[in-house]
Amino acid sequence: MTADVSRDGVVLIGCGRLGSAMLEGWLATGAVAGSDLIILSPSEKPAAEAARGRGARINPPLDALRQAKTVVLAVKPAMWRDALTPLVSYLNHEVIIVSVMAGVRSEDVFNVSGRPVARVMPTTAVAQAQGVAAIWSDDAWALETAKALFEPVADVAPLDDEALMDAATAVAGSAPAFIYAFVQGLADAGVAQGLSPEAAARLARGALRSAGAGLETGEGLDALIARIASPGGTTRAGLDAMADGGDLTRAAETAVSAAVARARSL
Ligand SMILES: NC(=O)c1ccc[n+]([C@@H]2O[C@H](COP(=O)([O-])OP(=O)(O)OC[C@H]3O[C@@H](n4cnc5c(N)ncnc54)[C@H](OP(=O)(O)O)[C@@H]3O)[C@@H](O)[C@H]2O)c1
Structure with missing residues:
Protein backbone atom coordinates (compact mmCIF):
# COMPACT_ATOMS: atom_id res chain seq x y z
CA MET A 1 0.00 0.00 0.00
CA THR A 2 1.50 3.37 -0.97
CA ALA A 3 0.14 6.61 0.45
CA ASP A 4 -0.49 9.11 -2.33
CA VAL A 5 0.86 12.18 -0.63
CA SER A 6 1.19 14.05 -3.91
CA ARG A 7 -2.54 14.81 -3.79
CA ASP A 8 -2.68 15.37 -0.05
CA GLY A 9 -2.43 18.69 1.70
CA VAL A 10 0.93 18.83 3.45
CA VAL A 11 1.46 21.38 6.19
CA LEU A 12 5.07 22.17 7.09
CA ILE A 13 5.46 23.71 10.54
CA GLY A 14 8.92 25.30 10.69
CA CYS A 15 10.99 26.30 7.70
CA GLY A 16 14.49 26.41 9.20
CA ARG A 17 17.47 24.39 8.04
CA LEU A 18 15.70 21.05 7.82
CA GLY A 19 12.27 22.43 6.86
CA SER A 20 13.83 24.35 3.96
CA ALA A 21 15.81 21.29 2.87
CA MET A 22 12.66 19.13 2.81
CA LEU A 23 10.78 21.78 0.86
CA GLU A 24 13.52 22.01 -1.74
CA GLY A 25 13.66 18.23 -2.14
CA TRP A 26 9.89 17.76 -2.36
CA LEU A 27 9.48 20.49 -4.93
CA ALA A 28 12.50 19.42 -7.01
CA THR A 29 11.33 15.79 -7.17
CA GLY A 30 7.61 16.56 -7.41
CA ALA A 31 7.03 14.43 -4.28
CA VAL A 32 4.71 17.22 -3.13
CA ALA A 33 3.23 19.76 -5.52
CA GLY A 34 3.64 23.40 -4.49
CA SER A 35 -0.13 23.88 -4.59
CA ASP A 36 -0.54 21.08 -2.00
CA LEU A 37 1.73 22.80 0.50
CA ILE A 38 0.95 25.05 3.42
CA ILE A 39 3.99 26.48 5.24
CA LEU A 40 3.82 27.96 8.71
CA SER A 41 6.86 30.09 9.45
CA PRO A 42 7.20 33.05 11.84
CA SER A 43 9.75 34.72 9.56
CA GLU A 44 10.32 34.95 5.83
CA LYS A 45 12.52 32.17 4.41
CA PRO A 46 13.99 31.89 0.89
CA ALA A 47 12.83 28.26 0.50
CA ALA A 48 9.28 29.19 1.53
CA GLU A 49 9.28 32.13 -0.88
CA ALA A 50 10.44 29.81 -3.67
CA ALA A 51 7.62 27.41 -2.74
CA ARG A 52 5.15 30.31 -2.81
CA GLY A 53 6.24 30.84 -6.42
CA ARG A 54 5.15 27.22 -7.07
CA GLY A 55 1.71 27.74 -5.49
CA ALA A 56 2.38 27.07 -1.80
CA ARG A 57 0.44 29.05 0.80
CA ILE A 58 2.49 30.69 3.56
CA ASN A 59 0.80 31.37 6.91
CA PRO A 60 -2.75 31.30 5.52
CA PRO A 61 -5.77 31.70 7.84
CA LEU A 62 -5.78 28.58 10.04
CA ASP A 63 -9.08 27.35 8.55
CA ALA A 64 -6.98 26.28 5.53
CA LEU A 65 -5.45 23.54 7.72
CA ARG A 66 -8.75 21.62 7.66
CA GLN A 67 -7.86 20.27 4.18
CA ALA A 68 -4.51 18.94 5.38
CA LYS A 69 -3.79 15.20 5.43
CA THR A 70 -0.21 15.41 6.69
CA VAL A 71 1.43 17.78 9.14
CA VAL A 72 5.23 17.81 9.24
CA LEU A 73 6.57 19.14 12.50
CA ALA A 74 10.03 20.66 11.93
CA VAL A 75 10.57 23.09 14.79
CA LYS A 76 13.18 22.84 17.53
CA PRO A 77 12.33 20.22 20.16
CA ALA A 78 11.85 22.92 22.81
CA MET A 79 9.26 24.75 20.68
CA TRP A 80 6.95 22.05 19.40
CA ARG A 81 4.18 22.25 22.04
CA ASP A 82 3.81 26.01 21.53
CA ALA A 83 3.83 25.53 17.75
CA LEU A 84 1.39 22.60 17.55
CA THR A 85 -1.12 23.17 20.35
CA PRO A 86 -2.91 26.21 18.81
CA LEU A 87 -3.32 24.32 15.50
CA VAL A 88 -4.87 21.08 16.76
CA SER A 89 -8.49 22.27 16.74
CA TYR A 90 -8.11 23.13 13.01
CA LEU A 91 -6.85 19.66 12.00
CA ASN A 92 -9.23 17.03 10.67
CA HIS A 93 -9.33 13.65 12.35
CA GLU A 94 -7.51 11.75 9.58
CA VAL A 95 -4.39 13.90 9.76
CA ILE A 96 -1.05 12.15 10.20
CA ILE A 97 1.63 13.99 12.14
CA VAL A 98 5.15 13.42 10.84
CA SER A 99 7.72 14.59 13.37
CA VAL A 100 11.30 15.12 12.23
CA MET A 101 12.33 16.36 15.66
CA ALA A 102 15.21 14.73 17.50
CA GLY A 103 14.47 13.37 20.95
CA VAL A 104 10.70 14.05 21.07
CA ARG A 105 8.69 10.88 21.76
CA SER A 106 5.77 10.09 19.48
CA GLU A 107 3.59 9.45 22.53
CA ASP A 108 4.05 13.07 23.64
CA VAL A 109 3.14 14.36 20.17
CA PHE A 110 0.13 12.01 20.10
CA ASN A 111 -1.01 13.26 23.50
CA VAL A 112 -1.06 16.85 22.22
CA SER A 113 -2.33 16.20 18.69
CA GLY A 114 -4.62 13.19 19.21
CA ARG A 115 -3.52 12.04 15.72
CA PRO A 116 -1.29 9.11 14.60
CA VAL A 117 2.39 10.05 14.61
CA ALA A 118 5.33 8.91 12.49
CA ARG A 119 8.86 9.83 13.41
CA VAL A 120 11.41 10.50 10.70
CA MET A 121 15.04 11.44 11.16
CA PRO A 122 16.28 12.79 7.82
CA THR A 123 19.52 14.47 6.82
CA THR A 124 19.47 17.87 5.11
CA ALA A 125 20.69 16.19 1.89
CA VAL A 126 16.96 15.59 1.26
CA ALA A 127 17.29 19.00 -0.44
CA GLN A 128 19.30 17.29 -3.21
CA ALA A 129 17.16 14.11 -3.00
CA GLN A 130 20.27 12.41 -1.55
CA GLY A 131 19.22 12.17 2.07
CA VAL A 132 18.94 9.25 4.39
CA ALA A 133 15.99 8.97 6.74
CA ALA A 134 15.32 6.63 9.65
CA ILE A 135 11.60 6.14 10.05
CA TRP A 136 9.34 4.64 12.70
CA SER A 137 5.66 4.51 13.58
CA ASP A 138 3.39 2.08 15.41
CA ASP A 139 0.57 3.14 13.07
CA ALA A 140 0.64 1.44 9.64
CA TRP A 141 -0.96 4.33 7.74
CA ALA A 142 1.28 6.91 9.41
CA LEU A 143 4.30 4.79 8.44
CA GLU A 144 3.15 4.56 4.80
CA THR A 145 2.44 8.30 4.69
CA ALA A 146 5.90 9.16 6.02
CA LYS A 147 7.56 6.68 3.64
CA ALA A 148 5.76 8.16 0.65
CA LEU A 149 6.87 11.63 1.69
CA PHE A 150 10.54 10.74 2.16
CA GLU A 151 11.27 7.94 -0.32
CA PRO A 152 11.57 10.41 -3.25
CA VAL A 153 14.22 12.42 -1.40
CA ALA A 154 16.03 9.92 0.85
CA ASP A 155 17.14 6.37 1.38
CA VAL A 156 14.50 5.39 3.94
CA ALA A 157 15.51 2.99 6.72
CA PRO A 158 12.56 1.71 8.80
CA LEU A 159 13.35 1.00 12.47
CA ASP A 160 11.80 -1.77 14.58
CA ASP A 161 11.53 0.29 17.72
CA GLU A 162 11.15 3.98 18.48
CA ALA A 163 13.89 3.67 21.10
CA LEU A 164 16.35 3.15 18.22
CA MET A 165 15.58 6.60 16.80
CA ASP A 166 18.24 8.27 18.96
CA ALA A 167 20.91 5.87 17.70
CA ALA A 168 19.73 6.41 14.11
N1 LIG B 1 19.15 20.46 10.84
C1 LIG B 1 19.29 19.13 10.72
O1 LIG B 1 20.22 18.63 10.07
C2 LIG B 1 18.27 18.20 11.34
C3 LIG B 1 18.35 16.83 11.06
C4 LIG B 1 17.40 15.97 11.62
C5 LIG B 1 16.40 16.48 12.45
N2 LIG B 1 16.36 17.82 12.72
C6 LIG B 1 15.26 18.31 13.59
O2 LIG B 1 14.53 19.25 12.83
C7 LIG B 1 13.99 20.25 13.70
C8 LIG B 1 14.35 21.60 13.14
O3 LIG B 1 15.75 21.71 13.10
P1 LIG B 1 16.44 22.85 12.24
O4 LIG B 1 17.89 22.55 12.24
O5 LIG B 1 15.73 23.03 10.95
O6 LIG B 1 16.16 24.11 13.20
P2 LIG B 1 15.98 25.63 12.79
O7 LIG B 1 16.83 25.96 11.62
O8 LIG B 1 16.13 26.42 14.04
O9 LIG B 1 14.46 25.69 12.31
C9 LIG B 1 13.38 25.70 13.18
C10 LIG B 1 12.38 26.65 12.61
O10 LIG B 1 11.21 26.60 13.40
C11 LIG B 1 10.59 27.85 13.26
N3 LIG B 1 9.58 28.05 14.27
C12 LIG B 1 9.72 28.41 15.56
N4 LIG B 1 8.50 28.51 16.15
C13 LIG B 1 7.58 28.20 15.20
C14 LIG B 1 6.17 28.15 15.18
N5 LIG B 1 5.45 28.39 16.27
N6 LIG B 1 5.55 27.83 14.03
C15 LIG B 1 6.25 27.55 12.92
N7 LIG B 1 7.61 27.61 12.87
C16 LIG B 1 8.26 27.92 14.01
C17 LIG B 1 11.74 28.83 13.35
O11 LIG B 1 11.34 30.02 12.71
P3 LIG B 1 12.22 31.39 12.80
O12 LIG B 1 13.46 31.11 11.99
O13 LIG B 1 11.34 32.38 12.15
O14 LIG B 1 12.49 31.61 14.23
C18 LIG B 1 12.86 28.11 12.62
O15 LIG B 1 13.02 28.55 11.29
C19 LIG B 1 14.60 20.01 15.09
O16 LIG B 1 13.62 19.44 15.93
C20 LIG B 1 15.73 19.02 14.84
O17 LIG B 1 15.85 18.10 15.91
C21 LIG B 1 17.26 18.70 12.18
Whole structure:
Protein backbone atom coordinates (compact mmCIF):
# COMPACT_ATOMS: atom_id res chain seq x y z
CA MET A 1 0.00 0.00 0.00
CA THR A 2 1.50 3.37 -0.97
CA ALA A 3 0.14 6.61 0.45
CA ASP A 4 -0.49 9.11 -2.33
CA VAL A 5 0.86 12.18 -0.63
CA SER A 6 1.19 14.05 -3.91
CA ARG A 7 -2.54 14.81 -3.79
CA ASP A 8 -2.68 15.37 -0.05
CA GLY A 9 -2.43 18.69 1.70
CA VAL A 10 0.93 18.83 3.45
CA VAL A 11 1.46 21.38 6.19
CA LEU A 12 5.07 22.17 7.09
CA ILE A 13 5.46 23.71 10.54
CA GLY A 14 8.92 25.30 10.69
CA CYS A 15 10.99 26.30 7.70
CA GLY A 16 14.49 26.41 9.20
CA ARG A 17 17.47 24.39 8.04
CA LEU A 18 15.70 21.05 7.82
CA GLY A 19 12.27 22.43 6.86
CA SER A 20 13.83 24.35 3.96
CA ALA A 21 15.81 21.29 2.87
CA MET A 22 12.66 19.13 2.81
CA LEU A 23 10.78 21.78 0.86
CA GLU A 24 13.52 22.01 -1.74
CA GLY A 25 13.66 18.23 -2.14
CA TRP A 26 9.89 17.76 -2.36
CA LEU A 27 9.48 20.49 -4.93
CA ALA A 28 12.50 19.42 -7.01
CA THR A 29 11.33 15.79 -7.17
CA GLY A 30 7.61 16.56 -7.41
CA ALA A 31 7.03 14.43 -4.28
CA VAL A 32 4.71 17.22 -3.13
CA ALA A 33 3.23 19.76 -5.52
CA GLY A 34 3.64 23.40 -4.49
CA SER A 35 -0.13 23.88 -4.59
CA ASP A 36 -0.54 21.08 -2.00
CA LEU A 37 1.73 22.80 0.50
CA ILE A 38 0.95 25.05 3.42
CA ILE A 39 3.99 26.48 5.24
CA LEU A 40 3.82 27.96 8.71
CA SER A 41 6.86 30.09 9.45
CA PRO A 42 7.20 33.05 11.84
CA SER A 43 9.75 34.72 9.56
CA GLU A 44 10.32 34.95 5.83
CA LYS A 45 12.52 32.17 4.41
CA PRO A 46 13.99 31.89 0.89
CA ALA A 47 12.83 28.26 0.50
CA ALA A 48 9.28 29.19 1.53
CA GLU A 49 9.28 32.13 -0.88
CA ALA A 50 10.44 29.81 -3.67
CA ALA A 51 7.62 27.41 -2.74
CA ARG A 52 5.15 30.31 -2.81
CA GLY A 53 6.24 30.84 -6.42
CA ARG A 54 5.15 27.22 -7.07
CA GLY A 55 1.71 27.74 -5.49
CA ALA A 56 2.38 27.07 -1.80
CA ARG A 57 0.44 29.05 0.80
CA ILE A 58 2.49 30.69 3.56
CA ASN A 59 0.80 31.37 6.91
CA PRO A 60 -2.75 31.30 5.52
CA PRO A 61 -5.77 31.70 7.84
CA LEU A 62 -5.78 28.58 10.04
CA ASP A 63 -9.08 27.35 8.55
CA ALA A 64 -6.98 26.28 5.53
CA LEU A 65 -5.45 23.54 7.72
CA ARG A 66 -8.75 21.62 7.66
CA GLN A 67 -7.86 20.27 4.18
CA ALA A 68 -4.51 18.94 5.38
CA LYS A 69 -3.79 15.20 5.43
CA THR A 70 -0.21 15.41 6.69
CA VAL A 71 1.43 17.78 9.14
CA VAL A 72 5.23 17.81 9.24
CA LEU A 73 6.57 19.14 12.50
CA ALA A 74 10.03 20.66 11.93
CA VAL A 75 10.57 23.09 14.79
CA LYS A 76 13.18 22.84 17.53
CA PRO A 77 12.33 20.22 20.16
CA ALA A 78 11.85 22.92 22.81
CA MET A 79 9.26 24.75 20.68
CA TRP A 80 6.95 22.05 19.40
CA ARG A 81 4.18 22.25 22.04
CA ASP A 82 3.81 26.01 21.53
CA ALA A 83 3.83 25.53 17.75
CA LEU A 84 1.39 22.60 17.55
CA THR A 85 -1.12 23.17 20.35
CA PRO A 86 -2.91 26.21 18.81
CA LEU A 87 -3.32 24.32 15.50
CA VAL A 88 -4.87 21.08 16.76
CA SER A 89 -8.49 22.27 16.74
CA TYR A 90 -8.11 23.13 13.01
CA LEU A 91 -6.85 19.66 12.00
CA ASN A 92 -9.23 17.03 10.67
CA HIS A 93 -9.33 13.65 12.35
CA GLU A 94 -7.51 11.75 9.58
CA VAL A 95 -4.39 13.90 9.76
CA ILE A 96 -1.05 12.15 10.20
CA ILE A 97 1.63 13.99 12.14
CA VAL A 98 5.15 13.42 10.84
CA SER A 99 7.72 14.59 13.37
CA VAL A 100 11.30 15.12 12.23
CA MET A 101 12.33 16.36 15.66
CA ALA A 102 15.21 14.73 17.50
CA GLY A 103 14.47 13.37 20.95
CA VAL A 104 10.70 14.05 21.07
CA ARG A 105 8.69 10.88 21.76
CA SER A 106 5.77 10.09 19.48
CA GLU A 107 3.59 9.45 22.53
CA ASP A 108 4.05 13.07 23.64
CA VAL A 109 3.14 14.36 20.17
CA PHE A 110 0.13 12.01 20.10
CA ASN A 111 -1.01 13.26 23.50
CA VAL A 112 -1.06 16.85 22.22
CA SER A 113 -2.33 16.20 18.69
CA GLY A 114 -4.62 13.19 19.21
CA ARG A 115 -3.52 12.04 15.72
CA PRO A 116 -1.29 9.11 14.60
CA VAL A 117 2.39 10.05 14.61
CA ALA A 118 5.33 8.91 12.49
CA ARG A 119 8.86 9.83 13.41
CA VAL A 120 11.41 10.50 10.70
CA MET A 121 15.04 11.44 11.16
CA PRO A 122 16.28 12.79 7.82
CA THR A 123 19.52 14.47 6.82
CA THR A 124 19.47 17.87 5.11
CA ALA A 125 20.69 16.19 1.89
CA VAL A 126 16.96 15.59 1.26
CA ALA A 127 17.29 19.00 -0.44
CA GLN A 128 19.30 17.29 -3.21
CA ALA A 129 17.16 14.11 -3.00
CA GLN A 130 20.27 12.41 -1.55
CA GLY A 131 19.22 12.17 2.07
CA VAL A 132 18.94 9.25 4.39
CA ALA A 133 15.99 8.97 6.74
CA ALA A 134 15.32 6.63 9.65
CA ILE A 135 11.60 6.14 10.05
CA TRP A 136 9.34 4.64 12.70
CA SER A 137 5.66 4.51 13.58
CA ASP A 138 3.39 2.08 15.41
CA ASP A 139 0.57 3.14 13.07
CA ALA A 140 0.64 1.44 9.64
CA TRP A 141 -0.96 4.33 7.74
CA ALA A 142 1.28 6.91 9.41
CA LEU A 143 4.30 4.79 8.44
CA GLU A 144 3.15 4.56 4.80
CA THR A 145 2.44 8.30 4.69
CA ALA A 146 5.90 9.16 6.02
CA LYS A 147 7.56 6.68 3.64
CA ALA A 148 5.76 8.16 0.65
CA LEU A 149 6.87 11.63 1.69
CA PHE A 150 10.54 10.74 2.16
CA GLU A 151 11.27 7.94 -0.32
CA PRO A 152 11.57 10.41 -3.25
CA VAL A 153 14.22 12.42 -1.40
CA ALA A 154 16.03 9.92 0.85
CA ASP A 155 17.14 6.37 1.38
CA VAL A 156 14.50 5.39 3.94
CA ALA A 157 15.51 2.99 6.72
CA PRO A 158 12.56 1.71 8.80
CA LEU A 159 13.35 1.00 12.47
CA ASP A 160 11.80 -1.77 14.58
CA ASP A 161 11.53 0.29 17.72
CA GLU A 162 11.15 3.98 18.48
CA ALA A 163 13.89 3.67 21.10
CA LEU A 164 16.35 3.15 18.22
CA MET A 165 15.58 6.60 16.80
CA ASP A 166 18.24 8.27 18.96
CA ALA A 167 20.91 5.87 17.70
CA ALA A 168 19.73 6.41 14.11
CA THR A 169 19.88 10.18 14.69
CA ALA A 170 23.51 9.87 15.73
CA VAL A 171 24.51 7.49 12.92
CA ALA A 172 22.66 9.34 10.15
CA GLY A 173 21.49 12.83 11.18
CA SER A 174 24.64 13.86 13.06
CA ALA A 175 27.16 11.71 11.25
CA PRO A 176 27.71 13.99 8.25
CA ALA A 177 29.07 16.57 10.72
CA PHE A 178 31.27 13.89 12.34
CA ILE A 179 32.59 12.97 8.90
CA TYR A 180 33.23 16.63 7.97
CA ALA A 181 35.12 17.04 11.25
CA PHE A 182 37.26 13.98 10.41
CA VAL A 183 37.93 15.33 6.92
CA GLN A 184 38.90 18.66 8.49
CA GLY A 185 41.30 16.68 10.70
CA LEU A 186 42.78 15.05 7.57
CA ALA A 187 43.30 18.48 6.01
CA ASP A 188 45.01 19.72 9.21
CA ALA A 189 47.23 16.63 9.17
CA GLY A 190 48.09 17.39 5.54
CA VAL A 191 49.15 20.90 6.57
CA ALA A 192 51.34 19.37 9.29
CA GLN A 193 52.99 17.34 6.50
CA GLY A 194 53.78 20.50 4.54
CA LEU A 195 50.74 21.05 2.30
CA SER A 196 49.44 24.61 2.07
CA PRO A 197 46.10 25.09 3.91
CA GLU A 198 44.40 25.76 0.55
CA ALA A 199 45.79 22.62 -1.09
CA ALA A 200 45.05 20.50 2.00
CA ALA A 201 41.44 21.75 2.20
CA ARG A 202 40.93 21.19 -1.51
CA LEU A 203 42.40 17.69 -1.42
CA ALA A 204 40.44 16.71 1.68
CA ARG A 205 37.15 17.95 0.21
CA GLY A 206 37.96 16.11 -3.01
CA ALA A 207 38.65 12.95 -1.01
CA LEU A 208 35.21 13.24 0.61
CA ARG A 209 33.60 13.68 -2.82
CA SER A 210 35.51 10.65 -4.10
CA ALA A 211 34.38 8.61 -1.11
CA GLY A 212 30.78 9.61 -1.87
CA ALA A 213 31.20 8.62 -5.50
CA GLY A 214 32.45 5.21 -4.37
CA LEU A 215 29.20 4.69 -2.49
CA GLU A 216 27.29 5.14 -5.74
CA THR A 217 28.66 1.77 -6.89
CA GLY A 218 26.45 0.12 -4.26
CA GLU A 219 29.39 -1.88 -2.89
CA GLY A 220 29.72 -2.45 0.85
CA LEU A 221 32.12 -0.36 2.93
CA ASP A 222 34.60 -3.23 3.40
CA ALA A 223 34.73 -3.82 -0.36
CA LEU A 224 35.23 -0.10 -1.00
CA ILE A 225 38.10 -0.01 1.49
CA ALA A 226 39.66 -3.14 -0.05
CA ARG A 227 39.60 -1.50 -3.50
CA ILE A 228 41.86 1.31 -2.25
CA ALA A 229 43.99 -0.43 0.36
CA SER A 230 46.31 -2.90 -1.33
CA PRO A 231 48.33 -5.13 1.03
CA GLY A 232 51.57 -3.46 2.08
CA GLY A 233 50.56 -0.16 0.49
CA THR A 234 50.26 3.35 1.85
CA THR A 235 46.52 3.27 2.51
CA ARG A 236 46.82 -0.02 4.40
CA ALA A 237 49.58 1.56 6.52
CA GLY A 238 47.27 4.48 7.37
CA LEU A 239 44.32 2.19 8.13
CA ASP A 240 46.43 -0.05 10.36
CA ALA A 241 47.72 2.97 12.24
CA MET A 242 44.15 4.24 12.79
CA ALA A 243 43.02 0.83 14.00
CA ASP A 244 46.03 0.40 16.29
CA GLY A 245 45.01 1.13 19.86
CA GLY A 246 41.35 1.47 18.78
CA ASP A 247 41.43 5.26 18.45
CA LEU A 248 39.14 5.39 15.43
CA THR A 249 36.58 3.00 16.91
CA ARG A 250 36.73 4.90 20.18
CA ALA A 251 36.17 8.25 18.44
CA ALA A 252 33.14 6.87 16.56
CA GLU A 253 31.68 5.23 19.66
CA THR A 254 32.25 8.33 21.76
CA ALA A 255 30.58 10.59 19.21
CA VAL A 256 27.56 8.30 18.72
CA SER A 257 27.02 7.63 22.43
CA ALA A 258 27.33 11.36 23.28
CA ALA A 259 24.76 12.23 20.59
CA VAL A 260 22.41 9.49 21.85
CA ALA A 261 22.78 10.72 25.44
CA ARG A 262 22.06 14.29 24.35
CA ALA A 263 18.94 13.23 22.41
CA ARG A 264 17.68 11.37 25.51
CA SER A 265 18.23 14.43 27.67
CA LEU A 266 16.23 16.81 25.43
N1 LIG B 1 19.15 20.46 10.84
C1 LIG B 1 19.29 19.13 10.72
O1 LIG B 1 20.22 18.63 10.07
C2 LIG B 1 18.27 18.20 11.34
C3 LIG B 1 18.35 16.83 11.06
C4 LIG B 1 17.40 15.97 11.62
C5 LIG B 1 16.40 16.48 12.45
N2 LIG B 1 16.36 17.82 12.72
C6 LIG B 1 15.26 18.31 13.59
O2 LIG B 1 14.53 19.25 12.83
C7 LIG B 1 13.99 20.25 13.70
C8 LIG B 1 14.35 21.60 13.14
O3 LIG B 1 15.75 21.71 13.10
P1 LIG B 1 16.44 22.85 12.24
O4 LIG B 1 17.89 22.55 12.24
O5 LIG B 1 15.73 23.03 10.95
O6 LIG B 1 16.16 24.11 13.20
P2 LIG B 1 15.98 25.63 12.79
O7 LIG B 1 16.83 25.96 11.62
O8 LIG B 1 16.13 26.42 14.04
O9 LIG B 1 14.46 25.69 12.31
C9 LIG B 1 13.38 25.70 13.18
C10 LIG B 1 12.38 26.65 12.61
O10 LIG B 1 11.21 26.60 13.40
C11 LIG B 1 10.59 27.85 13.26
N3 LIG B 1 9.58 28.05 14.27
C12 LIG B 1 9.72 28.41 15.56
N4 LIG B 1 8.50 28.51 16.15
C13 LIG B 1 7.58 28.20 15.20
C14 LIG B 1 6.17 28.15 15.18
N5 LIG B 1 5.45 28.39 16.27
N6 LIG B 1 5.55 27.83 14.03
C15 LIG B 1 6.25 27.55 12.92
N7 LIG B 1 7.61 27.61 12.87
C16 LIG B 1 8.26 27.92 14.01
C17 LIG B 1 11.74 28.83 13.35
O11 LIG B 1 11.34 30.02 12.71
P3 LIG B 1 12.22 31.39 12.80
O12 LIG B 1 13.46 31.11 11.99
O13 LIG B 1 11.34 32.38 12.15
O14 LIG B 1 12.49 31.61 14.23
C18 LIG B 1 12.86 28.11 12.62
O15 LIG B 1 13.02 28.55 11.29
C19 LIG B 1 14.60 20.01 15.09
O16 LIG B 1 13.62 19.44 15.93
C20 LIG B 1 15.73 19.02 14.84
O17 LIG B 1 15.85 18.10 15.91
C21 LIG B 1 17.26 18.70 12.18
